Amino acid sequence: MSTKAALICPKFIPVEHHEITSTGFKFRLVSYNILAQAYAKSEQFPHSPSPCRKWKTRSQAILTLLKNLGADFLCLQEVDEYDTFYKVNMETLGYASIYVQRSGKKLDGCGIFYKKNNAELVLDEKIEYNDLAECIEDETTLHVDKYNDTLASGSKEIEPKEDLQQKNADGLCGDPNDPRVRLKRDCVGIMAAFKLKDASSHVIILANTHLYWDPDWADVKLAQAKYLLSRLAQFKTLVAEKFQCTPSVMVAGDFNSTPGDKVYEYMISGSSSMGSPNCVEDVPMGLCSVYAFTRGEPAFTNCTPGFTGTLDYIFFSPLGDVKPVSYLQLPELESPDVIGGLPNYHHPSDHLPIGVEFEVI
Secondary structure, three states, rough: OOOHHHHHOOOOOOOOOOOOOOOOOOEEEEEEEEEOHHHHOOOOOOOOOOHHHHHHHHHHHHHHHHHHHHEEEEEEEOOOOOOHHHHHHHHHEEEEEEEEEEEOOOOEEEEEEEEOOEEEEEEEEEEOOHHHHHHOOOOOOOHHHHHHHHHHHHHHOOOOOOOOOEEEOOOOOOOOOOHHOOOOOEEEEEEEEEEEEEOOOOEEEEEEEOOOOOOOHHHHHHHHHEEEEEEEHHHHHHHHHHHHHHEEEEEEEEEOOOOOOHHHHHHHOOOOOOOOOOOOOOOOOOOHHHHHHHOOOOOHHHOOOOOOOEEEEEEEEEOOEEEEEEOOOOOOOOOOOOOOOOOOOOOOOOOOOOOEEEEEE
């Protein structure tokens, strides 16, 4: 069986009870953690067939899938090989792109690809979550100690290390109880404002991010979510003033957080009791998840033998000038194409793409 023949391309499903109109401009947004080739190793994915982990096979499968999705905007996470593969190949499909690589020695990053015929990029900013560590360094030792206490109470407590230079799971040296070390996870995000090329010339803001992975470091993920919304609020104000508009806001990505946990609740409420740096204020943005709004959160967006659950989201403001009219279908847990875990011949990543079609109202 060839990979090309077995590859599954999901379809967009109309939202129930949606009144079909032909007046509003529609655009499709897809978010997808494509699994960096640097991480597609047999040690991490021993359940995956060997051909499904090889770059030659995976790259073509991902490219075919992205083409068939027909999205106007693609928010991709774990993008490596950007300059050597994705940038030029996506250009042949009509996409321009912006990209931010992770800090340190990490090879992957986040990219926003957009159809040049349908949208014009007017402003963009990159987000470096390592800036949170620099923020802590500017504060007093007293606050660092206080923040350290709140971190320990807000997530799984880590025993103090005798050797403060012991390497943590990401290969960074330092004491994992020190928030200045703890917050330096080399994670990134990117924000961009686009003017839609239709009669309305509506401006949308799209943020794409990939938060830290470790389930025991919930405080770090929450600090990143707070920084994301704080930066996004500033960016929205800048765009509104510069272009004299009321932009719609969408936030997509791999949040490494399940529905109902602290990061998810913060994204939709903008408030949390867990400790965080003083330099990051709570910023309610009035967001909700597209899938929660339209059909309920899916059972999973990430599927491996070790973990199967929902980690990926597209958030938007239901009170804004866009409304979801369809969403990208996802398989059920018992679907034959996901049994045994991903990636496989049907899905080139351990994550599934999620997506929404918005209508400008």
